[in-house]
Amino acid sequence: MITSPSSRRRSERSRKATLEAALGLCAEKGYARVTVEAIAARAGVSKKTIYRWWPSKGAVMLEAFTEGLLDATPFTDTGDIAADLRTHICAAVRLLSTSPFGPAYAGILSEVHHDDALAKAVREDLVEPRFACAVERLRRAGEQGQIPADADLPLAVEMLYGPVYYRHVLRKPPQDEATVAALVEHVLRSLGARET
Amino acid sequence: MITSPSSRRRSERSRKATLEAALGLCAEKGYARVTVEAIAARAGVSKKTIYRWWPSKGAVMLEAFTEGLLDATPFTDTGDIAADLRTHICAAVRLLSTSPFGPAYAGILSEVHHDDALAKAVREDLVEPRFACAVERLRRAGEQGQIPADADLPLAVEMLYGPVYYRHVLRKPPQDEATVAALVEHVLRSLGARET
Structure with a gap:
């Protein structure tokens, strides 16, 4: 099938408009009261166009949230693993709060328990x-000698993200910068990182 | 008001029957398809009796879940903080999986995002x-010299519970015993605990 440049542009425009409307x-x-009809x-x-691209309202919201998350929480490598993790986690906390x-991610997670797809x-x-990506950033920190080569990196990532999810799903006040700094420091120390 | 022993017994029987029916x-x-009518x-x-005691289906489920959690995950003090935390977290993971x-707790959490009460x-x-309770158990470990007196105990509890919530709400496979043991070991090390 040959797709003309203009029709491809239109599709991307519709996709962006759909994600923006959903958010x-x-x-x-509130997430629960949004319908595919209203988004369309x-x-x-x-509505047919939306269902051609996404199976559900949750799937539209997930794509919109994922794009926002990718924009807001890049993994930088300044050579300082503690600073880079603080930047990353603080940005994630800010986005979620x-x-x-x-609210979009809270709504998505509320559907996860009953929507297998x-x-x-x-x-x-x-x-x-x-x-x-988080494991990869920590792996490079290992190469640079900032954490031991045999550190349990998946466990470290769960220790970083877990407390953020914990507060988000329980609607507790989000971590402030000092708490994120303490969390990162503790996780790095738990891996046996050099104290700085 | 004077309540006869028999009416109090009846109430407790109804309460237990309601919680059991809800679970x-x-x-x-599945949580979403349960109604107060069906529980009653x-x-x-x-139905009126249920609404006299609980404001919503979620509140019934919360009381049922909380009783199950209290039964299944006591805080023991054998004098070995690592062993006691492993026991506690493993029991919580088992209950949630x-x-x-x-499923009851996943359902409750799915309502938390839109139900303020x-x-x-x-x-x-x-x-x-x-x-x-978890902070208190860690505080006693501090008194026993197993962790430093100035350890950040609330942060430690979030690092322990966070990864459990993370996997639960994302429906990832639950932690096995070895992973819980590694988590507890890392959290204690992050506090500057004596290595055992």
């Missing part, structure tokens, strides 16, 4: 790739 | 008391 409605009405109406696309991304998509499209 | 229905139908019918009590308690009840009736 906007989530901020205004605000985005100026048909502000609208529309925080969405649960799989959350793990495969969002959680596992980010987890792998 | 049973959750295991059979199975427990042999009126089996029916009816695991339930969110408050989860924090005040379940999470905060358990959190305080």
